[in-house]
Amino acid sequence: MKKLWARVCAGAMLCLCVASPAQAVLTIEITQGVEGALPVAVVPFEWQGEAGSQPPQDVAAIITADLQRSGRFAPLPVDDMLSHPHEGAQVNYRDWRLLNVDSLVVGRVIASGDNYIVQFQLYDVFRAASLIGYSIRSTASGLRLTAHQISDLIYETLMGEPGAFATRIAYVTEIRHADGSRHYSLQVADADGYNPQPVLNSTHPLMSPSWSPDGKRLAYVSFESKKPAIYIQEVDSGRRELVSSYPGLNGAPVWSPDGKRMALVLSRRGNADIYILDLERRNLQQITENYAIDTEPVWYPDGSALIFTSDRGGTPQLYRVYFADGRATRLTFEGKYNSRASISPDGKRIAMVHGDQGKFRIAVMDTDGGALQVLTDSSLDESPSFAPNGSMIIYATEAKGKGVLSAVSVDGRVKQRLALQTGDAREPAWSPYTGKQ
Helix, strand or coil: CHHHHHHHHHCCCCCCCCCCCCCCCEEEEEEECCCCCEEEEECCCEEECCCCCCCCCCHHHHHHHHHHHCCCEEECCHHHCCCCCCCHHHCCHHHHHHCCCCEEEEEEEEEECCEEEEEEEEEECCCCEEEEEEEEEECCCCHHHHHHHHHHHHHHHHHCCCCCCCCEEEEEEEEECCCCCEEEEEEEEECCCCCCEEEEEECCCEEEEEECCCCCEEEEEECCCCCCEEEEEECCCCCEEEEECCCCCEEEEEECCCCCEEEEEECCCCCCEEEEEECCCCCEEECCCCCCCEEEEEECCCCCEEEEEECCCCCCEEEEEECCCCCEEECCCCCCEEEEEEECCCCCEEEEEEEECCEEEEEEEECCCCCCEECCCCCECEEEEECCCCCEEEEEEEECCEEEEEEEECCCCCEEEEEECCCEEEEEEECCCCCCC
16 A cells, blocks of 8 residues: 555656557457357458458447446347348348347448548337437548447447447557667547557656546646656647746646636645646645645546545545535545546546555445445456446456556446457546547
């Protein structure tokens, strides 16, 4: 516990995580799914293009992988399919009923000049009814995103809640070289781990990535000037600006829900306290003033309050401060260590790192209080971050001595692991919904 809290307090987490500079690829391992997952079949999409050619992406395979890694669906293997329809008129519902398939997805990819048209339909097999159908224009580079968008539509239709397949994750990676040097990278990848792109590569530690509400920018801490400083960077253009480099600690930046302010941790007056920075006027407002270490702020979705970590009670625990009265009240009482909060998009749940008997696991509790529910069974979990639909929590952990990213459902029933081929990964942050979704 002392080691983990020391990293939080010092801000200089030099043992962060590592990114392979360019081509580290995340792979998905489903470690636990929901018993009784919904049987679904995604038929390979018909290709209508030049003879002998193939589409740049296998759209049906991407959709299948999305649904499977959610843990809530059991896709039928292609080899077990009795037929391969591409439109409603070709569907023999009897075939699919024999295979105990509840839902069926068929479609085609049509070449249209330099672009593509992706058509798909979702059917209820036992009612022999069409549920949804769309025709989506796409490009070669956008076919993977289009497939994720289709997965979101299917997920929402069948599960009754929005999907999050077309979102992104940010994370920090670290590679240790034989000569003792280290390289750090702030990476952004699709939510399934594909298409990782470096936002920033550095020989100095990077930490605490935080998405802007529009999903276009990241705030983070860099040690490139030999001391912690907070930067904001546009993900697509790479344009960045320095926003906080006060003497002492500059850490844990997190955007307000309206994107106009940023909560952060400063020690400009000697002690680590929570401040709010007006990003337009650059005015500072001090929120906490205590002899203890106050750190890791997160905003309520309505902007009315912050939750933060403090050891003012003797051990790290979560506290809440409403801006209306400015009083900090303790939220967690179960266990001697609770830190690094993440609030669900609906404001009803708090995820955190819960320490007990030398093990640090991801737990959740209602924001109104109540008992903690421990979701993970590993021993050194960190940095939980909710998916924008609130269904999953991504976090950092260790497996075989290597830093990896994992995800768990809010009820603990679905688990998956994202493993880098090289280097260690830490500090994941799940993006909000954006205009690209």
